[in-house]
Amino acid sequence: xxxxGTCVIAGIGATAFGKHPGRSSVSLNxxxxxxxxxxxxxxxxxxxxxxxxxxxxxxxxxYTVKVASALGIQPRMGGAWDQGGAANATLISIACMxxxxxxxxxxxxxxxxxxxxxxxxxxxxxxxxDSLYGWFGTLPGYAMIMQRHIGEFRTPPEAFGAIAMxxxxxxxxxPKAQVRNPLNMDDYLAADPLVAPLRRDDCTLISxxxxxxxxxxxxxxxxxxxxxxxxxxxxxxxQTFYEVAYRRDMTSxxxxxxxxxxLKMAGLTPQDVDCVQIYDCFTIxxxxxxxxxxxxxxxxxxxxVKDGALxxxxxxxxxxxxxxxxxTGMPGMQLIHEGVRQMRGTSVNQVKGAGNVxxxxxxxxxxxxxxxxxxx
Amino acid sequence: MSAEVxxxxxxxxxxxxxxxxxxxxxxxxxxxxxxxxxxxxEECTACLSPDLAWEAAQGGATLISWVVYHRPYHEAFKDRxxxxxxxxxxxxxxxxxxxxxxxxxxxxxxxxxRLELGESFGQxxxxxRPRVPxx
Numbered sequence: 444x445x446x447x448g449t450c451v452i453a454g455i456g457a458t459a460f461g462k463h464p465g466r467s468s469v470s471l472n473x474x475x476x477x478x479x480x481x482x483x484x485x486x487x488x489x490x491x492x493x494x495x496x497x498x499x500x501x502x503x504x505x506y507t508v509k510v511a512s513a514l515g516i517q518p519r520m521g522g523a524w525d526q527g528g529a530a531n532a533t534l535i536s537i538a539c540m541x542x543x544x545x546x547x548x549x550x551x552x553x554x555x556x557x558x559x560x561x562x563x564x565x566x567x568x569x570x571x572x573d574s575l576y577g578w579f580g581t582l583p584g585y586a587m588i589m590q591r592h593i594g595e596f597r598t599p600p601e602a603f604g605a606i607a608m609x610x611x612x613x614x615x616x617x618p619k620a621q622v623r624n625p626l627n628m629d630d631y632l633a634a635d636p637l638v639a640p641l642r643r644d645d646c647t648l649i650s651x652x653x654x655x656x657x658x659x660x661x662x663x664x665x666x667x668x669x670x671x672x673x674x675x676x677x678x679x680x681x682q683t684f685y686e687v688a689y690r691r692d693m694t695s696x697x698x699x700x701x702x703x704x705x706l707k708m709a710g711l712t713p714q715d716v717d718c719v720q721i722y723d724c725f726t727i728x729x730x731x732x733x734x735x736x737x738x739x740x741x742x743x744x745x746x747x748v749k750d751g752a753l754x755x756x757x758x759x760x761x762x763x764x765x766x767x768x769x770x771t772g773m774p775g776m777q778l779i780h781e782g783v784r785q786m787r788g789t790s791v792n793q794v795k796g797a798g799n800v801x802x803x804x805x806x807x808x809x810x811x812x813x814x815x816x817x818x819x
Numbered sequence: 820m821s822a823e824v825x826x827x828x829x830x831x832x833x834x835x836x837x838x839x840x841x842x843x844x845x846x847x848x849x850x851x852x853x854x855x856x857x858x859x860x861e862e863c864t865a866c867l868s869p870d871l872a873w874e875a876a877q878g879g880a881t882l883i884s885w886v887v888y889h890r891p892y893h894e895a896f897k898d899r900x901x902x903x904x905x906x907x908x909x910x911x912x913x914x915x916x917x918x919x920x921x922x923x924x925x926x927x928x929x930x931x932x933r934l935e936l937g938e939s940f941g942q943x944x945x946x947x948r949p950r951v952p953x954x
Binding site for chain 1: 824825826827832836857858883884885886887888889890892893896899901902904906914915916917918923927928929939940942944
């Protein structure tokens, strides 16, 4: 039995991205869910599963129950999934499996957080006992992996610049994007390093905001007359070791397994993929995911991404709403929303003839990975 | 934010820091399967045996990767900027976070290193110096 295509994303909704001073993450979830339910034209009382990625900056017990209470619903299934930024994609796949197992009919997956106007201390905390060496923060873990990639494969700064430019220059045309000034290679190369080799424009935004999706079977969507159901064709997962220092191979991740599993389930090869929305919290994460998914050989991304290959009209259109680097620093849901818009034909950077889209979500310092493939 | 930086000596890490107090960098060696590991844990990650012994590192190592902090994440380090933090692989296999005692622009992937004990906030820590002089 394959579940490929049996379930659909029936609705998407989000808050504005940027700053929401004084708003709780529960309230931002409610706003996003209200918008997603409205998009799907589903009443909240028909939702019988609520899955939430807990807010990164304010992890809480029984968080999903709090959101369900604010929504005034008593779903059958509910829960939060701790997989860092990989959680949203995984929760969508869990919804599909629960629907096909007959446990639920309509699921909502949601995420909201307010690290920009709230508390972003989680991103700067010491890393175990290694604080004595000055080892602090999430960002430097990515810099460590990036330096190894540069050393092993002679990856030039322009490869990372090409990724930053593709995300930003797609974001320029997205009215919802948080950063919309164009970026060229000279700007990219001229910025001071934060933690070398990471430059300013290699790094995610930090944003308040929320996003949600509504999931149901294709059959249910037909029955309810959902306007633009987007079939979920495949998914896959992977997880690697916690400490960056102790990974034997620092320049590959379990994105390889995640991507291969999802593409196989969807009946696709990397050559068949029309469009990608890749988790770009840092340019190195996106570059390695392109390699790990098999769009090019390991270590060859520099050649692959040059000459505008990642732009809307390029060989592999990438992060067409701006991603974490330009649209919002939200961990992953915005990529799923943009995948849905590409399949509906409503993206501000619509890829001509796109019949499928591959979406990556990943968490921590590339420890967790989850892949979704959507179709039409 | 507090300027105090000190290791957490609870659990199996206590023996790691105690060895350093005595001037030795040690790692765990599994008595059951022979695997070597850091960071210190209660069980061997290769065979899951709890029968772990401590063994002194001989001091040879390789530079796996490094970063250079150009802005402080902690006020206690603001006078050290720009400073490096590295991942080092001991010849015996285990890896650890450390600092390299060399100019940041002289560092190279896979360069051979030699252990040199140093001090950070009153605690003896393992640091490393390139084994051959670099330009």
